[in-house]
Amino acid sequence: MTSNQGVVQDVAAQDVIVPTAEQLHWQRLEVGMFFHFGINTFHAKEWSDGSLPASSFDPTELDADEWVALAVAAGATYVVLTAKHHDGFCLWPTATTDYSVASSPWRDGKGDVVAEVAAACRAAGIGLGLYLSPWDRNHPAYQDPEAYADVYVAQLTELCTRYGPLVELWFDGAGSEGYSYDWARTMEVAHTHQPQAMVFNMGAPTIRWVGNEDGLASDPVEYVVHHTQMSNYTVVSTQFAEALYLPPECDVSVRRGWFWAEDDEPKSLEHLLAIYYRSVGLGANLLLNVPPDRRGRIDAADAAVVTAFGDEVRARFGDPVAAAVTRTGDTTWRADLGDEPVKLDHVLVREDLTAGQRVARHEVRLGGTLVAAGGTVGAGRLHVVDAPATRELEIELEGPDARLAEVLVYRTGHRTAPVVPEDYTAPTDYPED
Template sequence: MHSLKATPEQLAWQADRMGVFFHFGINTFHGKEWSDGTLPAQSFNPTELDAEQWVRTAKEAGAKYVVLTTKHHDGFCLWPTALTEYSVASSPWKDGKGDVVAEVAAACRKLGVKLGLYLSPWDRNAECYADSKAYDEFYLGQLRELCSNYGQLHELWFDGAGSEGHEYDWARIAALIEELQPGAMVFNMGRPTIRWVGNEDGLAADPVEYVVEQTDFSNYTVVTTKLEEALYLPPECDVSIRPGWFWHADQEPKTLEHLLAIYYRSVGLGANLLLNLPPDTRGLLPEEDVRRVREFGAEVTRRFGSPLPAAVRELGKGRWELDFGEPVTIDHLLLAEDLSDGQRVRGHRVLSDDGLLAAGKTIGSQRIHAFPAATVQRLTVELEAVDGARLAAVDGFRTGAESIPEVAYLAPTDYPEDH
């Protein structure tokens, strides 16, 4: 465990806990996950597109930010870029005068949700991609458009898929971000400030360490990159509500139980969760997905929205007390570490008068424990930690759900064949 400190922007991002991904583009209209850059721009035509519906649904899920795929690996751009004709400007949607990025940005401003953008480094349409220097100019130009024209960005998402062996000018990319969007979190590539958890099931594992010396950067063929130095890089767990990332008519959303299991194994272990909600060919989130997301958001709020009143005090020597003032029945406990001086807790135990109630390794921005209902008045939290470790919160809950649901893992073969 290292004691490297987070920036204020990283701490603010971690406090968000959850965001929503929107995978939308030319693939949506062809039932594809990946396409090769040859699908006709004229096939992009979402006649009912409603970005406010997307962002409102994300907010109902509990998300504080969204990330939109402005350009996937096929190279089709959801904004009228000046650098290629392969964009919404060449589509019949709004007679070629539409801008999906602008509509999502406007919805985020209206509804108070933070905006993040995904710009695939790999581009299967750009003729200059094989020429690294020429493509660097092309890519930097696209990134400059996105960083200049849509307001403050909360996150920039760089996907490593397809980039094995290709060199990008990450120093110039980082300089551009520092110039135009210095507060944006940078996902996983170049000079990252947050990292990929290493799978697409949305699952972290204990311990969740924020300071790492290497990171996995490719979401499909996992490639591990050794960093020049240890960095504070909290993880983001990405997962789609459906088997695919783009919308497919024959797919259904995950069950409420599955989504809750993912929440416990991401947010509940101190990572952020990025849940993908794919709009359909109308440009709307499907009704069944909206219903499921509302159920999920409501259940998370029901379980963790109202902690039982209690007093927390430090006892010294890595020990903390939670006093409810009278006997209460609880089945969940949420711990949060004060991360202002870095992540310091290596392990922890929660004790009641009857013995061990819960235990684990890291705590981080939040750690959720579920256990059979227990009646307690006081709890003691013991930390195995670097000197100076402090807790920011200890909260007890009576939810009626006394166990963490099991996760139905998705193997790669569960994704569409062209994934």
């Protein structure tokens, strides 16, 4: 399992950074769905080198509505599509290269995967994010950073101006070690055409990678950091001149690989639930990848477990009891659950983040007895508790001017948290493809 240790640095109290309204909105989205789809899908590859023929891209049954419907069923509020992966193959007809859907037999060369996914998202009422790999293993201009900057800026401009509002722009640092991109020009495009979109991890980021591909955060989940890690395959980091508020996104694939492969299988429901508890349950966003197959459809086994995941999350957390929260001291708060005792086995605590992340540690008590404790709270901290029915809880927050926003309790019927299988190991061999 890849560790994310070292990705987050402690930040002194005087460095508390206030998030933007767009960042707070993105954090409330909680769950997104990743769609890795492209030329690799037709060759059982993860990282191809840009030489696979465009003529091999031919998803004869592509159904973007099915993809997005599964995202909704999973509880996702936005999707991120790999518009261009490291191989350089573009899923939209671009003026910057012949290596795109326009050179494929799909839709007689007149198709646009990005447009179809964008339309499906609009119809379903969920957000659209786009992944545009900075690394391009096909385009000849990549060997000249100045010339490639023109190409990359043009590609991003096309994506930012053709498909409506975007929730997120996803810049993957893999393969870019030592390369000098023109991030000033790139960010000018993003800020001009999609100012509300979150920028993932590179350029002028507003959100960051959690530091592993397991989908797992670890306590503490700190939103203010001095650097981000570029990829899963290097210790290289991007250092900032000053600390930035960058909440993390936990990306993980439902399968071992990111692109669909016939001999791959999805993770179990228990594993997906464990990921949810270790991402959303720690105050990070979850981006769950579900790769469409060569038909352009969702594999039945993937659809089944992802649908079950969404159903189970709703069954556990869809009917909370909201507490009336009042401050009782400098660091203490009371969560009043009403006149009648409430049976509960989970507690969700949310921090007031409008003035920045301030909680460094917290405790939950019932009648003076400690029932849960941890480090950061952030957008939401989920605890499994074994406690009797109660009418109130006491919350203690440690941190400068720490404030509680909300307390929700649940009776799920589960008094233990799901766990990642002991024999699970995250893949680390993609660059060898």
